[in-house]
Amino acid sequence: xxxxxxxxxxxxxxxxxxxxxxxxxxxxxxxxxxxxxxxxxxxxxxxxxxxxxxxxxxxxxxxxxxxxxxxxxxxxxxxxxxxxxxxxxxxxxxxxxxxxxxxxxxxxxxxxxxxxxxxxxxxxxxxxxxxxxxxxxxxxxxxxxxxxxxxxxxxxxxxxxxxxxxxxxxxxxxxxxxxxxxxxxxxxxxxxxxxxxxxxxxxxxxxxxxxxxxxxxxxxxxxxxxxxxxxxxxxxxxxxxxxxxxxxxxxxxxxxxxxxxxxxxxxxxxxxxxxxxxxxxxxxxxxxxxxxxxxxxxxxxxxxxxxxxxxxxxxxxxxxxxxxxxxxxxxxxxxxxxxxxxxxxxxxxxxxxxxxxxxxxxxxxxxxxxxxxxxxxxxxxxxxxxxxxxxxxxxxxxxxxxxxxxxxxxxxxxxxxxxxxxxxxxxxxxxxxxxxxxxxxxxxxxxx
Numbered sequence: 030x031x032x033x034x035x036x037x038x039x040x041x042x043x044x045x046x047x048x049x050x051x052x053x054x055x056x057x058x059x060x061x062x063x064x065x066x067x068x069x070x071x072x073x074x075x076x077x078x079x080x081x082x083x084x085x086x087x088x089x090x091x092x093x094x095x096x097x098x099x100x101x102x103x104x105x106x107x108x109x110x111x112x113x114x115x116x117x118x119x120x121x122x123x124x125x126x127x128x129x130x131x132x133x134x135x136x137x138x139x140x141x142x143x144x145x146x147x148x149x150x151x152x153x154x155x156x157x158x159x160x161x162x163x164x165x166x167x168x169x170x171x172x173x174x175x176x177x178x179x180x181x182x183x184x185x186x187x188x189x190x191x192x193x194x195x196x197x198x199x200x201x202x203x204x205x206x207x208x209x210x211x212x213x214x215x216x217x218x219x220x221x222x223x224x225x226x227x228x229x230x231x232x233x234x235x236x237x238x239x240x241x242x243x244x245x246x247x248x249x250x251x252x253x254x255x256x257x258x259x260x261x262x263x264x265x266x267x268x269x270x271x272x273x274x275x276x277x278x279x280x281x282x283x284x285x286x287x288x289x290x291x292x293x294x295x296x297x298x299x300x301x302x303x304x305x306x307x308x309x310x311x312x313x314x315x316x317x318x319x320x321x322x323x324x325x326x327x328x329x330x331x332x333x334x335x336x337x338x339x340x341x342x343x344x345x346x347x348x349x350x351x352x353x354x355x356x357x358x359x360x361x362x363x364x365x366x367x368x369x370x371x372x373x374x375x376x377x378x379x380x381x382x383x384x385x386x387x388x389x390x391x392x393x394x395x396x397x398x399x400x401x402x403x404x405x406x407x408x409x410x411x412x413x414x415x416x417x418x419x420x421x422x423x424x425x426x427x428x429x430x431x432x433x434x435x436x437x438x439x440x441x442x443x444x445x446x447x448x449x450x451x452x453x454x455x456x457x458x459x460x461x462x463x464x465x466x467x468x469x470x471x472x473x474x475x476x477x
Contacts, residue, residue, distance in 0.1 A: 032056055033459075034077055034086055035451035037255050038069050038095040038241075041281050041320075041355065042408065045076035046451045047084070053465025057082050058446050069097055069241045073250075092454035093247075096255035098239035101231050104130040104149035108156035108165045113186070116212045117155040120185075120220045122311045124227040125257025126151070127283075135165055136172040150235045151227060152180055157187035159213045170194040174201035181234045185211045185223040206230055228253060255450060256285060256311060262453030263287045263404075264309050265460070266467045272401040275383075275436070276449065277376045277425065279407035281320035281355060284375045286383040287311045288395055310395060312383045317375040319368065319409055320355040323348035330374040333381065333431065344370065369417050372409040373424035380425050384433035400436035404470060406444040418443045444470050 036045040043063045047056040059079030064072035073093070077086060103126035107114025110133040121128045130147035132140050144152070154173070156166030166186040173182065174197050184195050185208040198205040206229060209222035236248050252258075259278070267274050267289035276287040289309045316325030327345045330336045336344065347367045351357050359365045386394030403422055410418040422441035429435055448470060452463040 032084070032086070032089055033455070034080075034089060034091040034093075035454050036073055036077060036091070036093045037258070037447070037450045038073055038093065038097045038251075039063055039255065039280075040065070040097055040099065043069070043072045043076045044447050044450070045073070045080040046446070046448065047077075047080050047086070048451060048455065048462060048466055050455065050459040050462040053462045055446055055448060055451075055466055055469070057084075060447075063097055065097055065241065068243055068247075069095075070244075070247055073247075091250050092252055092451070093250040094253045094255045094258040094450055094454055095236065095241075095251050098241050099127070100256070101126045101227070101235055101254045102129045102148060102150045103127065103153060103227070104132070104144055104147050104151075105153045105155065106132045106136065106144070106169050108162060108186075109133050112215070113155045113157065113212050116218055117153045117185070117223075119218065119310070120211050120223045121153055121227065122313065123220050123260060123309065124224040125231075125254035125260065125311075126227060127313050127315065135168045141172065141176055149180055150238070151230050152178075152182045153211075153223065153227065154182055154184050155186045155211050155223075157210075158215060159188045159210050161187060163187045163190045166190060167194060170198055173203055174198055177201070178203050180204075181206070181230045183208055183223060183226045183230060185209065185226065188213070204230075204234065224257075228257060252454060256313070258450045258453035259285075260287055260309060260311050260453065261456050262449035262451070262463070262467065264289055265452055265456050265463050266402075266404075266449070266471060267309070269464045269467060270402055270471050273397070273399045274402040274404065275380070275397060275400050275439075276404040276406060276444075277380055277422075279372050279375050279379075279405075279409050279421070280318055281408075282315070282318040282322050284314045284317040284379040284407075285311060286314075286379050288383065288397060288400070290396065291399070310383075312379070314375075314379045314382060317379050319371055319375070319407075320351050320357065323351040323371055326371050326375045326378070329378045333378055335374055335377065347371075365417075368409055369413065369420060372407075372421045376405070376421055377424050377428050377431070381428065381431040381433055384431070394433060396434065397436050398434040400439045402471060403436065403439040403441045404444055404449070405441065406447070406449060410443050411445050411447060415443075442470060446470075 031051045044060045046058040057080045061072045061076035103121040105117035114133040181204040206226045208226035278285040448466045452467045455463040
């Protein structure tokens with residue numbers, strides 16, 4: 030037996046799993062409160078010990094991802110809003126970042142102030158296709174250099190001036206990492222290099238900068254931002270499943286939606302975007318969550334005409350109580366029913382937004398009609414009775430009034446053991462094990 034530890038250190042809960050990578054089986058899993066107030070290693074070690082169930086884990090490899098302390102906050106500065114800035118936004122989301130600010134055009138005093146106010150952990154500086162416009166990218170790099178900018182910056186713009194501008198930024202003391210252009214030419218979205226650079230900056234600067242742990246051990250353990258690991262796991266699952274799929278992850282502060290669509294004639298059709306297409310995509314809805322953002326769920330549901338005024342008033346009171354006490358645990362069937370209702374609404378609104386394309390910048394949206402597998406994740410569905418979890422996903426699949434095409438034949442399942450993140454962490458070094466542990470998500474009854 031060759032066992033490894035996989036763990037996700039979230040803002041509220043730390044989830045751990047032991048995986049036998051030779052057999053491709055989950056040996057054990059457990060969770061513990063994330064100990065952000067003291068040292069996140071306390072909660073991490075507690076979760077791993079509980080998952081191990083008495084087994085010794087000394088000397089075994091650890092694969093850890095983290096979204097503790099707010100995760101990775103990314104700002105994008107681009108050439109203009111509908112092309113390079115939007116391309117940068119998509120790349121940032123695909124890298125596991127929470128995109129907190131998007132600026133387009135030349136940075137002035139007001140724009141720089143807004144960028145600072147967004148408090149990003151990383152800035153993605155993009156602009157111009159290769160050999161195209163270079164003036165805006167050069168202006169923005171110079172502006173950051175003169176402003177004594179100290180936030181780590183990934184430079185992923187026009188290759189013709191990239192090295193020159195990287196030298197300018199570095200000479201001014203800006204921590205800069207160079208990547209290939211995210212939009213080398215119109216219609217081509219090249220995410221891989223920038224994603225890798227954002228991941229490197231996250232590991233090198235952000236984890237340590239959040240002071241989540243007193244020593245260097247945590248920084249050495251973390252390999253990715255949690256959403257980056259999950260999106261990798263989703264892509265592996267899509268490959269194993271052999272078709273389009275979507276994942277909706279309802280959390281305490283956000284609801285994330287991931288989708289992987291098979292490239293086909295849609296890529297060359299009339300809806301093709303000049304910014305290109307990412308066939309695996311992620312959106313983050315920061316106003317939709319079960320605790321911190323619960324009031325936002327009610328407001329969004331009212332705006333989407335999913336709630337009548339009477340139900341909205343009662344649900345708003347419960348949502349405010351949950352936001353005031355993020356550690357709230359349902360007591361009794363009434364509390365549990367409210368949580369299920371909030372979860373169903375959060376999932377429905379989040380998938381509507383993802384499909385419409387507003388958050389991804391795709392004017393034609395994400396075509397989810399061919400999705401064959403809808404995976405539910407997040408504590409509210411993982412810990413629910415099967416019928417209650419199914420009801421949350423059914424709300425998404427029966428939503429015919431949202432202005433988007435409902436999947437025509439999707440099978441709903443729940444990532445009950447929370448292995449999407451684990452599979453994403455294992456994918457590079459243990460691809461067979463990653464696919465094997467995901468089989469229990471796609472085929473929980475053991476029949477592929």
